[in-house]
Amino acid sequence: MGVDQSNENFEHPLFDYMEKIPGADIGLTTADKVLSWGARNSLWVFPMATSCCGIEFMATACGRFDLDRIGTVARGTPRQCDVMVIAGTITVKMAPRVKKLWDMMPEPKWAIAMGSCAISGDFYRNIYSVVPGVDTFMPVDVYVPGCPPNPDHLFEGFKRLQDKIKAKRDGTWVEPEERPVTGMQMPSVPRYGSPDRDPAYDAAQLMCTQNMHPGGALLKEGVVLPQPAPPPEPPAEPADGGES
């Protein structure tokens, strides 16, 4: 999403010693594989759980699904963690705190956006206090969609993160293409202040607020509610068609 990621250029201090030894360059590739293997099999998680997705994260970490199988341990401090799982709605007031915790985590680090709210804001997207997606202020590696996602889905997200770490260390990582959005795009109504916005929406909003008044439901004259576009007419049938 246009956010610079410096994770893949991580240099371990072990390389400085290896380069001084003559003939040890060959060992560097092996050491690199070992480091990559260690990195992707000891993903310690910082659960940034703010709402119901956090419950699913707890279920993933508990006995039935057992996230510990892939060396993933949940820690309560960002200083010891590699992966931040943003599970839940991030509000405008919470976003600076999330960014601060993200900056506290040592490199290399990755982020998983879990659930619709963390990915795009979902149905809170148009609310005044919710950030429309955490990738607007921090980099995200893996998106796990769902509302909330199953533990299976989160597990799949961890597996994909492992694949990504491996591919980045090997140099075989290919950035996925940005696919065009085919489904419904939000917001369906253009935002306030946008030139595409119909002024009738503003009037309708004002009218709705006055309608909520129990004493006098006064409607301003001349205000017309925005009407949906008429459906296109079906193509005319041929005059001599229909016979079989």
Added chain:
Amino acid sequence: MTWPIDAEKLCTERFGLELCETEGAGVDRTQLIELATALKNELEFGFFVYVVSVHYPAVEPIEADEEKGTEAAPGIPDRTVVHYRLRRLATDDRPTECFAFFTVVPTGESCPSVSSIWAGADWQEREQFDLVGTVFADHPDLRRIMMPEDWPGHPLRRDYAIDTQHFPWR
């Protein structure tokens, strides 16, 4: 809902108030502290349930029009209605009972704070100030509690545009 008899008697006889069936007694702002103190000390309403503000926008007056058949109606200024709800816990003599009263605060004026009577009203009044914009006079610490400190406006007012662009994320 039927209100407790002694509370109803207190409102109608001593303060001369009318009781609404759903919202309780409508009290003027000048009598609010007096009524609240009497309810707390004399009638043992010690449990403060909530205070809720509702903002209503101004309604313009309309003139009578014989052609359309409309009647004249006076205008109503921009105002906030503050609802209070109290409860007293059960004793051997009576069950748990609740009582409610409300007051109307025009926009630009302040409502007396009851946080000196019920300590539980402190943060709830801060919340109502934050979201609806009702100013509570004599409140010990009236500042925002839920929204960020530099937030413009009060989100639950009727004239607050829902999709106003406030932040660079939008």
